[in-house]
Amino acid sequence: MTSHVNLTPEPLSDPFANGSVFEEIRLILRRPDLPDDVLRQTLAEGRFTAGTSLGKDAFVAGEGLPEDRAAVIRTMIVPPPRHGLEMPAHDLNPPLSVRFAPLVARWQRTLQTIRPQMKRAPAAMRSR
């Protein structure tokens, strides 16, 4: 009988377990890409300012009017969207062999087309 050990860490206790605060933040900031763990960290570190009518704890507890809550959300420091583009590096000063490679290839193709007789015959064929 083999006993299996669960390597997945147990989730920490989450004060925002129902996720409604996260959804609210995503909606107000128009950032559906913001993952839960990032928002959880933002709230845990208190990276936002509370208004006069709504304290940080009250905000986290889900209290307050929608406009007051929206005002608090708009002071949150969240990371920018993570959507990178590939940026290939172009060589602007390639060596001559690279620079003229297409030209050389074209020249060789042309030669083969117009002068097929330039191809060397095998030695055995020549002696026959």
Next chain:
Amino acid sequence: MENAGSHVRSAGLRRLAMALIAVCLTTAASFMFATVVQSDGFDWLDVVRITLMAIAAFWLAWGGCIALFGILFPPEPSQGTERRPIGRTAILMPIYNEATGPVFARVEAIMKSIGKLPEADCFDFFVLSDTTKPAVAGKEQSAYERLLFRQNAGGRLFYRRREQNIGRKAGNIADFLQTSGGAYDYMLVLDADSLMDGGTILEMVRRMEADPRLGLLQSLPQIIGLKTLFGRLLQFATSLYGPYFARGLAAVQGEEGTFWGHNALIRTRAFAAACGMAPLEGKPPFGGHILSHDTVEAALLAREGWKVRLDTDLTGSYEEAPANMVDYAKRDRRWCQGNLQHSRILAAPRFRFWSRISILQGIFAYLASPIWFLFLLTSLAAPLVAPPPVYFDGYSPFPVFPHPETATALALLFGLVALLVLPKLLLVVRTLLGGNAKAFGGPVRLVISFAIEIMLTSVLAPLLMMFHCRSVMQVLTGADSGWPTAERDDGSLPFGAAVSATWWMTLTGTAGVAFSHYYVPELFYWFLPVAMPMVFAPLLVWVTSSVMLGNLTRWLGILAVPADTRPVAIAADMQEALQTDLGNEEPTPLPAPLAGEAAA
């Protein structure tokens, strides 16, 4: 498609016309100069002088033609769509050890201006810091948080700092593209001293959306905010002549336009695919990362079939500039290295013809000064090596005296001066006739300002020539400029700083005057207009950096620019934001790693 084809054809015809005019003027100047120099016999040094003269004259003629074409070819109307932008735009402000307060005040002013638009939610803001000084980085982080809280800009304003500024500004932008670029259709690249009106930015986005082939749209930034005499001179010249020179440039470059590195809107995916640049083989100054990346990026976009356009009719785009000649020369030193480095990519594969011409123009902007300097040296040396006059040539029993060519020499001199002054004079006349003189203080003050501008630029030209010569020498001998931080907050200069920056010019000028007086007295008076400003270089640099003289010209209404009478709203917003932020600033504890570095 037919329209695009006709644009390309007309740009091609204009290029041809410009080249023909410049070649004709150069030929005439060279012929006249050859006539003058052969009057005392002809030797190898004369060939060198004529060649140098021809190259320098072509450069002058080219500049004159650009201004002339700016008058002849007004900008073609360019319209954007009227609808709300579909794409999202990232407004990027790359910074590097800049003064934190003004940088964030500019971001706030732009944010406020955009915030007034119904389309405000289409724009996000990024402060991309390459700052290496931990104390400055701490201030930036703190200023960012204050601005975000003040503007309720959560999710719209971002601050990112790179620990190492690999690839400098180009690397900074590339880093943004590789992390967040895909979330945006366009990016507006600014400089640390840029200011742009929200309406202008929106119009640029609309123009970009109206033309799916447009890869980069460059606006024409106006210089504002300078208070020294030199600064006001610069503001006046760029405000009066700049738009016409830019129109002339736009008229010939067509779809292979220019990129000045800032105040331009760029299509992110096109830029990411086309504009990655591998470092050049070898060490700086000619190897390593490409320093003046903007011209090359424009060429790379054009190479991939994207339009690169300069729209001179876009207003509401501003920048600051060096307030004195030393800072100006310092900036030129960096640009000189970047442009001379371009000599290695002049023959890059698949570049468009005009892109190569643009790169060549950039190189020549700095090589022109050494060419003029060599011309002066050879002209001083020529009488010493000239063969003695032959009075009896063997064909005539009577002595044959050399034919005096003073009239031709004077005609040539006036011709060259005309190439410099005439385009500016034409632009002043056009401004006077067009009824726009009021913006420059009225007709009388405009004419006085024009005269002062011509006088001051003529006096400062030898100094600029010497600064350029030194920069070129430093680059050619392998000295890397190292891209020092631009000192943008510095206005006036102490006399000691002016002396330490220009003492070598005084020595060179004095030596030149003494040499011409003793060895070539016939050229003494011809040489004085160039040598005397060099002798008095410290005084000139110091006087022109005076804020008091700048204020005096402002009070007299001389060297006036439209911004003097109609203050720029966004600049006022920036000043207000700066004051507000200074009032709210609190000493912010540095994050632990930064605090450690700062203490060290």
